[in-house]
Amino acid sequence: MRRLLGATVAALAMALTGCAGAAGGDDRPHIVVTTNILGDVIAGTVGDAARVTTLMRPNADPHSFEISAREAAMMREADLVVSNGLGLEEGLQRHLDRAAEAGVETYVAGERIDVLDYADGESAGTPDPHFWTDPARMRDVVDGLEVAVKDIEGIDEQAVAQSAAAYRTELEELDQEMTESFASIAEQQRSLVTNHHVFGYLADRFGFRVVGAVIPGGTTLAAPSAADLRDLTEAIERADVPTIFAESSQPDRLIQVLADEAGVDIEVSELFTESLTEKGEGADTYLTMMRANTERITSGLSSGPTD
Template identity: 70%
Template sequence: MRMLRTCALLSATVVLGVGVAGCTGSAEADRPQIVVTTNILGDVVENVVGDAAEVTTLMKPNADPHSFEISAQEAARMDAADLLVTNGLGLEEGLQQHIDRTSSAGVPTLIAGDVIEVLPYTSEDAAGADDPHFWTDPSRMVDVVDALEDALADIDGIDVEQIRDNSAAYRGDLAELDEEMSASFAAIPADRRALVTNHHVFGYLADRFDFRLVGTVIPGGTTLAAPSAADLRDLTDAIDEAGVPTIFAESSQPDRLIQVLASEAGIEVDVVELFTESLTEPGEGADTYLTMMRANTERIADGLTP
């Protein structure tokens, strides 16, 4: 039945002029099809799935999860998926119409934000809204792996034993990462555990590792917002009062605003780039979730440790 549904959807896409190759009964088409929205979740899913299924990640490296778009062919892959994995909590703003469509069509969907303990934004401009950036806390990613393991095990034709083994191995990797982050951050004095970034992305890291969120350049929880002159003045005052030595710019966003903020603050402050909302291409410093988190941990620790 899944094979027939896939062929029908791909045929419809061809009619629309996308030029998708027809169904040929290939080995790839015979394998369970998993589609993931963001590349951070995509890397985690690939580690858990291994070669037990075909994994398609929609978000390209170095993209913005709030605004990336997909092709008609990729939309057809969503419709034909045996499992769709999304972040949820309002992160995939540019993709929400497609997610709503596949959900209405009955495509099995795992929403990561539904299986973790969700934190609200702490800032006044986003008060009450759910924070979707849970991956900055590796212990919450363990909850996602647990739910993913169960969701994959329900798919017909998948190698459940392989999924169980891969899940256990990756949980071990996440536990090791959590220990490394705890040890690195423990060297930062309590009065210097203060974070300033482009926008609100470190709430879960702050909660897990006892940091203070001094503020952000961009208000709210989305990169699609823009700061006012009053926002920058208020944040400048907060930075000056907190005495932070480093502020952090995200790799997915230009750092012009944060450089201006550093200048406006009237204090000596470094600007350090972090990988926060997207993985990179191989060789660019953060091509896997574990690599990204270790790179950020090192940079935060170096930036804030005396």
């Protein structure tokens, strides 16, 4: 358990250096979160009971983003560090390890859910870290976080309980909206293709088939071969999908090439899957992101089979 003095020192240092999320004189417990999707969910869960700093900038790639030396030092002074885990933060793991070694309390969201493994590709058999595409699993993350933050010295447990209950209700409403929207997609049209394997949890929760991905592994740092693209083109033709999906945090050049290669009339629709956006760009909160994706998936896959 970290003393409040550490959080206060970190807050003052951030105010002097201009780091994002700093608030001079703010003596609330300080929670540092790796990814912006988790950061938004954590902020919604704890409300005003803690100061939440998110390291990953909007529209960044969680597999490869990096942090400054000051941000790394801030992690080692936090009252709690929250990460996704399951191999997602590939460029940040050494800093997470050092914070843990320094005695900082940690909460790894991926350890609190029912984990799925990748079914195919280069990552087959390894844990899939993209669990946020399933709001039911995000409720599990909120439940675990509510327990974890109550151990922070100086935390207002009643305020956390109220905020967590309200946010949990919002997740339940989101889950119901997604269920109702996806119910309008015919069974034979529930096939997903995207940049890389990111929809395993959504598919598991809502009854979709993941036909394949342009990038063959679970990370955006990999690259497809000509054989990968050829195999995926054949899979798309067999599944007769009307739309393939490009992620907003990655250029859609490869997926557009794939659409052209398939030789069929196929749409390319952008989804928000790996990162939140800046305000006004369509997905500045987790709830907004999921609703936007639900609408685009439903629209893209309800258009009927291709000719």
